[in-house]
Amino acid sequence: MADIAVVMGSKSDLPSLKGAFEIFKKFGVEFEARVISAHRTPDEAATFAKEAEEKGIKVIICAAGMAAHLAGVIAAHTTLPVVGIPMASEPFKAFDALLAMVQMPPGIPVATVTAGSAGGKNSALLAISILALSDKVLAQKLKDFRKEQSDAVRKADASIMEEISKL
Numbered sequence: 001m002a003d004i005a006v007v008m009g010s011k012s013d014l015p016s017l018k019g020a021f022e023i024f025k026k027f028g029v030e031f032e033a034r035v036i037s038a039h040r041t042p043d044e045a046a047t048f049a050k051e052a053e054e055k056g057i058k059v060i061i062c063a064a065g066m067a068a069h070l071a072g073v074i075a076a077h078t079t080l081p082v083v084g085i086p087m088a089s090e091p092f093k094a095f096d097a098l099l100a101m102v103q104m105p106p107g108i109p110v111a112t113v114t115a116g117s118a119g120g121k122n123s124a125l126l127a128i129s130i131l132a133l134s135d136k137v138l139a140q141k142l143k144d145f146r147k148e149q150s151d152a153v154r155k156a157d158a159s160i161m162e163e164i165s166k167l
């Protein structure tokens with residue numbers, strides 16, 4: 001049973017989500033991925049959101065670009081936490097999608113992360129931190145992950161002068 005659902009507005013959004021799926025695999029979190037469009041398949045968007053909680057999903061991540069209504073529409077039909085990732089498109093890059101996601105009217109929140117692949121990775125970590133509130137094993141894995149990151153920076157710090165001397 002999936003704890004986390006990742007919904008993308010188009011299959012063209014998939015490359016930006018690679019980091020999210022890598023994080024889920026690293027943490028051993030069950031997820032499901034769907035392609036559902038707020039505009040092209042609006043009935044599926046509403047049905048998915050209405051049924052998600054009963055299916056056992058705890059967090060929904062939505063990736064969409066352009067007039068990015070997907071996360072807001074999903075959030076309108078469920079009280080589960082919804083995380084939005086703005087996707088880049090022409091001509092405004094991800095700025096249009098960012099505003100569409102972050103500017104939700106009060107009462108229907110969407111936790112919006114940054115655009116693109118960094119947003120994909122952070123959406124996964126944010127969703128896992130929500131699950132970790134009631135899962136001690138996941139909470140420890142998050143702490144271990146942070147330590148791994150810190151150790152990598154310390155390692156880079158220890159060798160940076162030597163690297164520069166070789167330039």
Ligand code: RP5
Nearest residue numbers: 009010012063064065066087
């Ligand atoms: C949005 O429009 C999708 O999320 C995608 O980011 C963007 C373009 O979709 P495609 O034309 O590539 O299907 O709905």
